[in-house]
Amino acid sequence: MKKIKYLKKITPLLFVITPIIIIMGWTTTIIGELIRRQHKPSVFCPWLISEQSITPLKNTKHLLVSAYTDQRLGGFDLRIIGVFKRDFVDPLYCSFCCAGFVSETTPSIILPHSDHFGFPYGTMDVLCRIPDNCDATYVTLLTAPSTVNISEQLWIPIRNKKAPKKAENELNFTVCISTLFGDYNNVLQFAQTLEMYRLLGVNRVVIYNTSCGPELNRLLKFYSQEGFVEMVPWPIDKYLNPSRGWNFAEHGGDLHYFGQITTLNECIYRSMERSRYVLLNDIDEIIMPYKHDNLNSLMDSLQPHPNVAEFLIENHIFPKKYFEPSGRFHLPQWSNVPGINILEHIYREDPNSSYHPYKMIVQPRLVEQSSVHQLLRNLGEQFYVPKEICRIIHVRVALLKSLQLEELNEDKRLWDFQEKLIPNVDKVLRRAGLLTED
Template sequence: MNTRTGNTTCLWKKDFVLLILTGLVVMLIYSMTTERTTTVGSPVPKLQPKPVLCNAAISEESITPLKDTRHFLVSAFMDRRVKGFDIRIIGIFRRDSIQPLHCSFCCGSVFNQTTPATVLIHSDHFGFPYGATDVLCPLPKNCDASYITLLTKPSANASEHTFIPIRNKSEKLRFNFTVCISSLFGDYNNVLQFAQTLEMYKVVIYNTSCGPELNRLLESYSQEGFLEVVPWPIGKFLKPSTGWRFSEHGGDLHYFGQIVTLNECMYRSMERSRYVLLNDIDEIIMPYKHDNLVSLMNTLEPQHPNVGEFLIENHFFPKKHFEPSKRFHLPQWEKVPGVNILEHIYREDPDRSAYHPHKMILKPKLIEQTSVHEVLRKFGERYKVPLDVCRIIHVRVALRGYLKLEELNEDKRLWDFQEKLVPNVDKALKRAGLFPAEEQKKL
């Protein structure tokens, strides 16, 4: 999938930045269309020394407890799309403990100016005690704020609180696509499929835990120059659920904070990326009538200029069925943990009598809040992309396991990219030292 942004042409290998957060995983793919960017890799950051212009503690952690509440701040962004408001804070709030809050700013050398806060709990919380939350804040007059926090009383001593940076103040459009893929947890170690997905479109991840081999692969991608490491230690503060329904799975927060990280990813990308893709680690949004996503969106956007939410239907490729010729059953991949997506070419037709999930391509500036399979609040319209134009290739356990092989559809679309995909995956696995010694020498 070669793509183009402006005058720059790049292959998959040079197109993305991978953001790993040490918590839930959302893989954020920085475009199939951009130059490789500099790695920003670091351990979990600590509170920074007091800055010259703000006499308060500044947190650069990805989860910051909010003093005198049961809530947590994640990040803050400039966002003037809702009339009367300038700043949007993404947070995790205890839903039964919402109280009046006040936005407190560091405005250059002027400290502790406050305005009333408006709290918006996301409607998709699935019954969990904590939910993704937006807090909207108007800026005080003549305030060029760089940091913000929330107070329970406007008269509170803000110097005793921890502030977080306000992002998106000076971002410029640099990417065509950012891909947010959730989620990675439970010592996930599907190394081969991960590498193949990465080489199809390289990513930002919010990572709770992964297996040792996958960790080596991630470190390798980081060293190569497009991996930015940011922490997501959700288990340090809450008991995250491994499922999506509170009544079945318990815990404090839906799926390791999946909705929080998807929204954080979208806002983080809003000013620098034309589109944001929301899909999982084992899913690939695949154009069927275009060579790449750039060509696809160059066709769709003029036809649907007011659409901010493009729905892509998910199609399952059962991993129990293998392509019979074994053309891509490559010896160098046999001992690498994980699924080889090139070996699975049989596609289920969805059961149209039941709910069938979609994933999304979003224009982030037209989206206010998103969930996993649909947008919750938006400024634009919705469009369901036809199946013959684009669909998701999802290699996984069969959804309709009773279907016989002859009832499935042969689909070799992934093979159209094997010429570059196979050698790029080989190079990535070799670089990470994930091949047996004899294979390392051959490649």
């Protein structure tokens, strides 16, 4: 009975003391964990996440663009694509945000792209090793192997995190358009090109936009809302003085052609786990099959070459100063739409013997680094597609200016698609509010 009375007396006290003991235990554990973390590099992260397509790297002259897992390189399993000052490349260290905590730093390997055309800035890849047992979600680069002041760094997200399964929604063809700049407003040719690509079987077009004209901006918004075009903001002119040309000696500036090489490489990695093939060409070029009605059939015919990383397509200029004489495609509804009507230009240059410009269809999983006209580093082979099978239709200023009309070749390949192309162009222009006549 005495024991029961004693328990009755201390029971209320236990209800008070027990939570205090538990809280003290939790507090001790938390304080211990915080003390432990002061002596190790594990701290909460990330603090500042970059939402931009271009991220300045603190205490350097470098710009980070994007980070992608890359399981192909044996030990180095992350690739960061960036724009670096070529004469100012010191060692860099990778730091990862692993499920909310900062990892220990790991040294990096910096791989410059060999094509920079003499400009002070060029595209570079930084290869990092993700630490063991790290579920990495964000990464940043440091100039010293220390996480002191790491809370001041900007972190960029890691893309393509998981090795892909054969996705049911994998795209067959993605077109990468490197850079729009200088208030480009060639609306009619742009609409015709995109609708031609849609007829050929392209699933998505990725465009890096620095600036464009007001009418083209309206059209781009429509295509983006529809999902056919993926727009990537590219404000490179906020950080550098980008060149409007490809040759530093002639054009000057900090970076080749508004960062064309950087954006092409970024687009390849962006598409690597979601597209079988990537077409790398300019906005006024169409990679056109001549023996097949679509790109799927073209590539099926080339499957005896399964290990080809790059299929090179010869570029043929259609000078815009020469018009088809009948005027059958000089359509009145397009008269107020700015830009070139590619259906009116049917006369083709043949490249001269000394210069054969090419663009590419690539298998992105076999690509490491690309330039504009060829791959720089790849895991496969190279194949020149015969021009009788496929060539580029490129309506622009004549390249061989001395040629007269009678020296050009008549080529009406685009007319094979006119019955579907014209109403499709009308429809997209009307929906974008750029076509008022029926």
